[in-house]
Amino acid sequence: MIANETMVAAPAPLTDFRRDVYCVLGLPFDALTLEQARDQLLADARAGRRNFFSTPNLNFLVTSLGDTAFRDSVLRSDLSFADGMPIIWMARALDIPLRHRVAGSTVFERLREQRGQALKVYFFGGPDGVAQRAGDVLNAEGGALRCVGAHAPGFGSIEDMSTPALMAQINATKPDFVLVALGAKRGQAWIERNLEALEAPLISHLGAVINFVAGTIVQAPSRVSGLGLEWLWRIKEEPALWRRYWKDGLALLGLLVKRVLPGALAARRARATRARQPAPSVDLRTENGQRRLTLGGAWHAGDLAPLRLALTAATATPADIVLDLSAVSALDSAAVALLMLLYGHQSKIGRAYQPVGAGKALRRALTLHCAEYLLTPLPTA
Known part of the structure; x- marks a missing residue:
């Protein structure tokens, strides 16, 4: 759900969240x-x-x-x-x-x-x-x-x-x-x-x-x-x-052992349990001049349309953004990449990015993606 949010038309958005993009070891790839x-x-x-x-x-x-x-x-x-x-x-x-x-x-x-x-x-x-x-x-x-x-x-x-x-x-x-x-x-x-x-x-x-x-x-x-x-x-x-x-x-060998092999095993387990994972949910609100984006459930490549819309709305005009991940159970490579674009967008415009509530399982998953920096706040420039 996107609540209390007025859509503002912009001639050209700074970030295109429609991109078919995936995270590979910390970077987004189209x-x-x-x-x-x-x-x-x-x-x-x-x-x-x-x-x-x-x-x-x-x-x-x-x-x-x-x-x-x-x-x-x-x-x-x-x-x-x-x-x-x-x-x-x-x-x-x-x-x-x-x-x-x-x-x-x-x-x-x-x-x-x-x-x-x-x-x-x-x-x-x-x-x-x-x-x-x-x-x-x-x-x-x-x-x-x-x-x-x-x-x-x-x-x-x-x-x-x-x-x-x-x-x-x-x-x-x-x-x-x-x-x-x-x-x-x-x-x-x-x-x-x-x-x-x-x-x-x-x-x-x-x-x-x-x-x-x-x-x-x-x-x-x-x-x-x-x-x-x-x-x-x-x-x-x-x-x-x-x-x-x-x-x-040499760095590639280290990544294969520490990230790729464990990540491949984690991806296999995720496929086996996907049917039992909670449905994704998204809520966007404006509170005290900042936008609060709350995600829940498991986010996978085929279910990202609501997230793309919410991210587009959240960044339609410059604002500080709080990203609440407390109810997220899983993020696959495509979902992580969209959050990378959000992180990049906020750093580009010099506005705050504040992630909150990530649990241990989500932290481990982001570490395997070499994307633990997504849990690091960005201050307003």
Whole structure:
């Protein structure tokens, strides 16, 4: 039930709770095919609608476990693509219906190959001279993508790369897509720092794409990527990456033992007992200027329509939100992901998020999802 709540029309909601999104070890992932991802980006570019999309791979996932700001940049994204076969494999083990790897580089290639809609691209980042070279290659093709500008800012601070003059320089080229290549952490931070100042509808950090287009690094063949062996190919192309892949591989082993295997067993038990679980319930009220969202019962992917409506209503206008979880008996990956979007929304607008009442069973479940941070309050900025 949604009580005492006046729906306020908004031209464009900051967060789309209709997304078919799932939690995999602490991050949300949209269940889209490559074609659906391409079509969504083209539609947003055509409509001039902002889409800051992230492409988390295993390195993103591992890094986000220890870096709150980096993790939150993914939670605040408009879309999050599963860029890495390890994520797909873990999703399958956890009985999460995330079937398609949607690599950022492949999404870019799909945009490059299509002929139905012209897109203007601005390359920001990469080694000195490589972005300009990538732009020259793109423009020589005469295809749907045209490079309207390129800038390699070097290794300065985020502040040095975020001056009003530089934002004006980018906006003056009127790009549809600002493609950033600064290293994942710096790239995500730069985008979030400058998101309001940039006018391009599409913005993403796709680090290696500039090198792939310029030809300074050869992209792995699709058969290699499909087998989950792209990391070997990347080490061949960039030997210095072996340290990162070694570190990520060790972290993956720990996640498999501590989270994926126990999570898979928990998912199996949940399937066996689902018929006996209480029906989900939701109540949204406005009390003393804040919104109180009370959830009850067991929430699963097929029963989330009331929750999506309640979250949309709760965030229609900026407000502090209290999330009462005291009557919740179960949350599956899809339900957890929607709460991640709520958490990201509140952090994005600087309003409070106050979870209350989570019991031990729910806390254990969120820990297996690497989403225990959803029980941490966010203060009003």
